[in-house]
Amino acid sequence: MYYVTGGAGFIGSNLVASLTEHGHEVVVCDRFGTDDKWRNLAHHEVADLIIPERSNQWLDEHRDEIDAVVHMGAVSATTETDVDFIVEQNVRLTLDLYHWCARNECRFIYASSAATYGDGSAGFRDDDTAEGLARLHPLNPYGWSKHVVDRRIHRLRTRPPLPPQCVGLKFFNVYGPNEYHKGSMRSVLARNWSEIAAGAPLRLFRSTAAGVPDGGQQRDFVYVRDCVDVLLWLLKTPHINGLFNIGCGTPRTWLDLGKAVFAAMGVPPRIEFIDMPASLASRYQNYTAAPLEKLREAGYRTAFTSLEDGILDYVTNYLSKADPYR
Numbered sequence: 321m322y323y324v325t326g327g328a329g330f331i332g333s334n335l336v337a338s339l340t341e342h343g344h345e346v347v348v349c350d351r352f353g354t355d356d357k358w359r360n361l362a363h364h365e366v367a368d369l370i371i372p373e374r375s376n377q378w379l380d381e382h383r384d385e386i387d388a389v390v391h392m393g394a395v396s397a398t399t400e401t402d403v404d405f406i407v408e409q410n411v412r413l414t415l416d417l418y419h420w421c422a423r424n425e426c427r428f429i430y431a432s433s434a435a436t437y438g439d440g441s442a443g444f445r446d447d448d449t450a451e452g453l454a455r456l457h458p459l460n461p462y463g464w465s466k467h468v469v470d471r472r473i474h475r476l477r478t479r480p481p482l483p484p485q486c487v488g489l490k491f492f493n494v495y496g497p498n499e500y501h502k503g504s505m506r507s508v509l510a511r512n513w514s515e516i517a518a519g520a521p522l523r524l525f526r527s528t529a530a531g532v533p534d535g536g537q538q539r540d541f542v543y544v545r546d547c548v549d550v551l552l553w554l555l556k557t558p559h560i561n562g563l564f565n566i567g568c569g570t571p572r573t574w575l576d577l578g579k580a581v582f583a584a585m586g587v588p589p590r591i592e593f594i595d596m597p598a599s600l601a602s603r604y605q606n607y608t609a610a611p612l613e614k615l616r617e618a619g620y621r622t623a624f625t626s627l628e629d630g631i632l633d634y635v636t637n638y639l640s641k642a643d644p645y646r
Contacts, residue, residue, distance in 0.1 A: 321367060321385045322555070325349040325375070325417070326393030330499045331431070331491070333360035334548045335390065337646050340364045342552075347382075349375050350393060357501040359645050372413065379420055388427035388485070388555060391417050396462065397505050398435060403461045410465035418473060418483065427485035429554055432470050432563065434492040434540070435463030440607060446490055446614050448474055448563035459603045470563060485558045489550070492567035492610045495630070496544030497638040497646040508574070509581055509631065513639050521590035522578045528601045534593045535575030540567035540610045543630035546622075553620055560618050567610025568624040580628045584635040 322339055326332040327348030339346045345367040352358050370378045372393070379386070395409045414430055421428035435458055437444050442455040453471050458464040470488055477486075495507035504511070508524075516522055526534045547566055554560055575591065582589040596604065625633075638644040 321345040321347060321382075321387060323347045323349065323379065323386050323389045325372070325389070325391045325413075326431075327366075328352060328357050328360050329392060329396075330360075330496075330502060331494060331544060331547050332390075332392035333498045334496065334544050334646055335392065335551050336361060336366065337364050338548050338552060340366065347378075349378075355501055360498040360501070363645060375413075376416070376420065379424075383424045383426070386424075386426055388429060389417055389421055390551065390555075391428065391430040394431060394462075394466075396433075396502070398460045398462045399504065400462060406461045406465045410462070411468050414469045415472060418476070418486070421483040421486075422476075422481040425481070425484055427555075427558055428483040429485070429487045429489070429551065430469070431466075432488040432490045433463060433466040434490050434565070434567070434608060434610065435460065436467040436470060436490060437608070438463065439603070440605060444565065444609055445611055446563050446565040448488075450474060474563075485554075486561050487554055488563040489547075490563065490565045490610070491547060492540040492542050492565070492608060494542050494544050494547055496634055497644060498544070500644065508577065509634065510639070516581065516585075516590075517640070519590075521592040522581060523592050523594050524574045524578060525596040525600075525604075526593045527606070528596055528604065529606045532606050535578065535591070536573050537604075537606045538571035538573050538608070539577075539605075540569070540571050540608050541577065541627050541630070542567045542610075543625040543634070545630075545633075546624045549622055550615070550620060553622070557619065562614070562618070564615045564618070565610035565612060566615075567608075567612070568627070569610055569612040571607060571609040572627045576627060577631070580631040581635065583628065584632040 327336045328350040336346050347368040348366050349370040438457045438459045499506050578591045
């Protein structure tokens with residue numbers, strides 16, 4: 321049995337879908353609120369649904385049944401300003417789960433973030449040595465909270481008991497089905513789909529950086545299906561430990577993404593550029609890229625989905641359907 325926190329969220333619900341399709345029992349720990357987030361799980365059978373406040377009690381009662389804790393739950397908004405709330409949800413809950421897994425000899429996989437790399441000036445190497453982690457300077461409280469956890473878990477490696485497996489994953493720009501509840505944190509495609517489908521242009525930010533053309537800002541876009549494939553591989557290879565980047569490894573421009581969207585729709589590109597808000601310009605990343613050497617050296621060989629193929633699948637099999645949920 322797998323215990324997935326944030327299991328009704330974006331990456332978490334896609335993982336739950338794959339695990340249940342493979343015949344595994346999955347317990348989901350999450351909050352659902354009053355919107356349609358529940359639809360992320362509506363196509364799949366889950367063993368139980370646990371609110372976070374009951375998590376420790378449930379885990380204690382079922383410790384002998386759990387094969388691994390996969391911790392995808394977090395406050396993921398990079399615009400969240402309540403730092404006490406972020407610390408409670410992203411730091412405290414993660415470290416509590418780590419210690420529970422250590423005490424109970426349970427495998428632990430958790431979501432870190434590419435937001436830990438800040439403006440990218442220190443590079444994007446998934447170096448989890450003390451020196452490598454100390455070089456990073458996140459730009460927002462969300463990225464900082466993930467960095468706090470990465471550094472603490474590195475330190476705890478020398479202090480038994482330890483989980484039999486402990487892996488952190490630095491997800492880059494993930495897109496795909498079941499992200500619809502994320503509001504402003506949805507991918508550009510999901511956020512603008514209804515307008516694009518109705519004939520409106522895709523609006524992208526003008527560049528504010530010298531030498532970077534409008535739409536030429538680059539991101540490491542990764543399809544959620546690939547993120548789940550890495551998670552499934554880790555669950556099958558319990559000897560793997562460490563902190564790993566999860567991206568395609570090949571940065572693409574926002575203009576590439578826009579062209580791929582309209583190609584998937586079978587219509588000529590309709591792209592307009594708008595001014596970037598001043599509040600965003602000072603902390604905007606013009607380039608992100610996920611070096612994957614460490615993941616490849618660990619043994620993960622599967623090729624990542626190209627931007628064009630990922631967008632085509634997302635548009636054709638999800639966004640254009642009456643029921644876009646996986």
